[in-house]
Amino acid sequence: MNKSQFESITKKMKIKENHAFVKVSFWVHQYEEEERFLEAMAAQGWRFEKLYKGVPTKYEFVKVEPKEVTYQLDYVKTKEDTSDYHQLFLDAGWTEERQWPAFGGHWYYFVKEGKGDRIYTDNESRYELSKKLCGIYGILMLLCMLIELNAVRSALGLAINHNVVSICGILFMICIIPFLAVAIFAGYTCVAIFLKMRDMKRKRDNRA
């Protein structure tokens, strides 16, 4: 994240006493940009405090001393979310600052003082994370599409049988909208992660 990108995000920052609120949305595949954003805020003396769901997402910060920190985000599937995972990160010096429930698991926000440390130190494991995310959002998209197709079919069936647009039909149509939104979100995310993976693969092949 360069300076102008950061400035455009924080242009509309609202400050109340010693709290700051920033509205910005990062897509799933932009989790590294989100890390750099939180680091830039910390460098200006704003410690990440809270996250509010919504579009766009709202970040709350608290005024502290400016500090050089490293943020790392990790996505963990529910079944992999074991105590030894958390202990290992703690042993390695990472503080689990926040968690964010997501489809099929959790996002964790890890923070450490100083610069340069990474939780993924080889291409293979970075690639694995993307693969995991691509799979999760692929499933989410398919699920939504399935519900959606069923709803459309039911609505059409009702409309044809009753020869008028029934209340049920309209209700079905309204139900379709949130599912359609999630399906589009998941679909876009999936494609974006896929492109990122292709890029990683290409870079790796070029080096080999």
Added chain:
Amino acid sequence: MSKKVVAMSETAFYILLSLTTERHGYGIMQHVESMTESRIKLGAGTIYGTLGKMEKNGLVKSTKEEDKRKYYVITEEGRDALEYEVSRLRELYENGMKIISKGECKK
């Protein structure tokens, strides 16, 4: 070894090498760092993911859990893979040295 043989990554090689002694994740991290004189610092996510995959592939097995830390040790199959990798590296090294020591590499 019936599995498809590919060059082992540096990460996988050093994790396997560390697990010739029973260790937990952070223990591996420290051991690799001291073995390579800080050249390789494995990330927590990388260690966690690689151990999970290796366990699934039967290269390592978990032995116990103490204070939320899971301990691992190399299996017979893991040792085979490690030995194969060392002999592959030896071949690379020896072939490389043949050329370099003759000075054919110099411009």
